Amino acid sequence: MAASKEFPLLCLENPLLDIQAVGNEDLLNKYSLKANDAILAEEKHLPIYEELLNNYDAKLIAGGAAQNTARGAQYMLPPNSVVYLGGVGDDKYAAILRDAVKQVGLRVEYRVDPKTPTGRCGVVITGANRSLCTDLAAANLYDIEHLKSPEIWKLAEGAEFYYVGGYHFTVCPPAIMALGEEAAAKNKVFVVNLSAPFIAQFFKDPLDASAPYWDYIICNEAEAAAYANSHDLAAIADDIPAIAKALADLPKKNAQRPRVAVITQGTEPTVVAVQGQDEVKQYPVHAISADKINDTNGAGDAFAGGFVAGLVQGKDIDTAVDMGQWLAALSIQELGPS
Numbered sequence: 398m399a400a401s402k403e404f405p406l407l408c409l410e411n412p413l414l415d416i417q418a419v420g421n422e423d424l425l426n427k428y429s430l431k432a433n434d435a436i437l438a439e440e441k442h443l444p445i446y447e448e449l450l451n452n453y454d455a456k457l458i459a460g461g462a463a464q465n466t467a468r469g470a471q472y473m474l475p476p477n478s479v480v481y482l483g484g485v486g487d488d489k490y491a492a493i494l495r496d497a498v499k500q501v502g503l504r505v506e507y508r509v510d511p512k513t514p515t516g517r518c519g520v521v522i523t524g525a526n527r528s529l530c531t532d533l534a535a536a537n538l539y540d541i542e543h544l545k546s547p548e549i550w551k552l553a554e555g556a557e558f559y560y561v562g563g564y565h566f567t568v569c570p571p572a573i574m575a576l577g578e579e580a581a582a583k584n585k586v587f588v589v590n591l592s593a594p595f596i597a598q599f600f601k602d603p604l605d606a607s608a609p610y611w612d613y614i615i616c617n618e619a620e621a622a623a624y625a626n627s628h629d630l631a632a633i634a635d636d637i638p639a640i641a642k643a644l645a646d647l648p649k650k651n652a653q654r655p656r657v658a659v660i661t662q663g664t665e666p667t668v669v670a671v672q673g674q675d676e677v678k679q680y681p682v683h684a685i686s687a688d689k690i691n692d693t694n695g696a697g698d699a700f701a702g703g704f705v706a707g708l709v710q711g712k713d714i715d716t717a718v719d720m721g722q723w724l725a726a727l728s729i730q731e732l733g734p735s
Contacts, residue, residue, distance in 0.1 A: 403477045404504065406470055406709050407553055409544075409572060410463030410562030411536035412483040412507065414490045416446050417520035418453035424521060425528060432526040435593040437567065438519075442530050445519045457490075459497030460518050461536070462592050462698050463562030464505075469702020469724050470560075471503045474709060480552050484508040484539035484568075490515035491535075506552065508543040510535040533568065541571040557585050560705050563592030563604070563620075570603035577610030581650040586708060590701055591616035594623035601627055609650040613708070615701050618662045637662065638677040641670035657714060661700055661725075667718055680718045683726040699728035 425432060428445050438445075449455040459468075464481055471479040481498070485491040485507045494515065498505050516536035521528040543549060553559075559576045566573065573589075580587035587610050591597060596604060597620060605628075608614075616624065618637055624644070625634040633639040637660055644658035655672035662668065666679040703724030707717030 402555065404480045404552060405556055406467075406474070406479045406558045406560065406705065407556035407576075408463050408467040408470075408479060408481045408560045408562070409576065410483055410565045411461050411516060411531075411533055411539070411568060412464050412481075412485050412494055412505070413461040413516040413518040413531060413533075413536060414493060415458040415460035415518045415520050416449045416455045417458055418449045418455035418522065420449075420453060420521035420523055420528075422523065424448075424453070425523065428530065430521060430528045430530060432523050432528055435529040436531070436595065438530050438532040442519075443532060445521075445530060446517050446532070449519055449521070457493060459494050460520075460695075461516070461562075462564055462590070462695075463560060464494075464498070464503075465695050465698035466560060466562065466590070466702040466705065468498060468501050468503050469699045469728070470706040470709070471501055473703060473706040473720065473724065476502055477504070478709065480504040480506060480556070482506055482508075482539070482544065482549065484510060484516075484536045484543075486513050486515040486535040487511045488514055490517070506549055508539050510538050513538060531564075537568050539565075539569045539572065541569060541575060544569075544572045544575060553579060558588065558705065558709050559585065560588045560701070561590070561607075563590050563596040566596055566600040566603045566607075570606065573603070573607050574610075577607050577650075580612070581610050584651060584653050586612050586654075588613040588615065588701075588705055588708070590614075590697075591620040591624065594619050596620070597624040597627050608647050611647070611649070611656055612651065612654060613657045613659065614644050615659045615661075615704070617697055618660060618665075621660050637668050638670070638679070641668045641677055645670040645672045645674075659704065659718070661697055663696075667700075667722065669714060669718060671714075678714075680715075680722070683722045696725045696728050700725040
């Protein structure tokens with residue numbers, strides 16, 4: 398099903414301003430951060446944002462996983478193809494986000510909170526690792542009322558593809574369910590990205606409630622293992638193809654198309670399973686020389702952008718995976734999720 402009208406792809410998640418800097422072990426230890434992880438900030442983490450800005454030559458980059466994906470998809474699609482929803486504050490950081498997305502032609506329809514600042518994500522780089530610490534702030538206030546407002550819901554009704562980043566399961570599950578139900582009722586395509594291991598571990602109930610609506614589920618190997626361990630599949634937690642098959646074969650509301658599970662593994666092959674099919678395919682990634690790699694942060698978001706762009710264009714799975722890998726390879730040659 399190739400899209401034929403404006404804004405066929407609607408994306409939902411948490412817009413953030415990334416505060417990205419090269420750090421060190423001392424900084425990680427000070428805030429009890431792991432070198433390669435993604436967490437939600439607690440009170441003890443909040444000073445890290447000013448510390449990065451004041452002491453570590455930080456760069457401000459438009460972020461939020463699904464916003465990165467939306468930017469990537471719009472980069473590969475015709476103008477006026479993608480609209481993105483999420484919550485921001487009424488501040489200079491929201492203005493930075495608007496300027497960044499405007500440069501790539503992404504339409505955003507933010508819920509603006511006048512009292513709460515725009516969300517921030519501290520990105521501490523140590524070698525090839527990225528530690529992400531997120532203070533959702535205004536992004537955490539997104540609500541179903543914004544989605545169901547006449548102007549926004551009209552965009553949702555007009556879209557043919559929905560993409561939801563997993564971090565939004567911590568914010569507004571009713572909005573996710575509304576899109577899933579709309580997709581199943583009208584045979585539209587509903588895509589979910591697990592986004593981080595803690596989503597499957599600590600937000601299992603809203604995640605599982607949405608699962609019957611998934612037409613495509615995307616995750617990386619760590620997220621896949623976390624899903625297995627939190628869903629009585631520990632015996633296959635190290636078997637990525639088996640996890641892909643388990644995800645693909647979950648019960649599904651819309652029987653008009655089989656579910657597809659896509660698991661990325663960094664430099665290892667991308668694994669794809671299709672509901673009801675025994676074969677699990679593996680796609681070697683696009684090779685890129687080490688000297689061209691600048692920043693791997695956001696490579697997964699870029700893959701999702703290219704992959705979903707392929708779906709919107711009506712491409713087959715092989716081509717959509719290739720498009721995702723191409724955009725991911727392009728992304729890691731830039732600073733920040735580009």
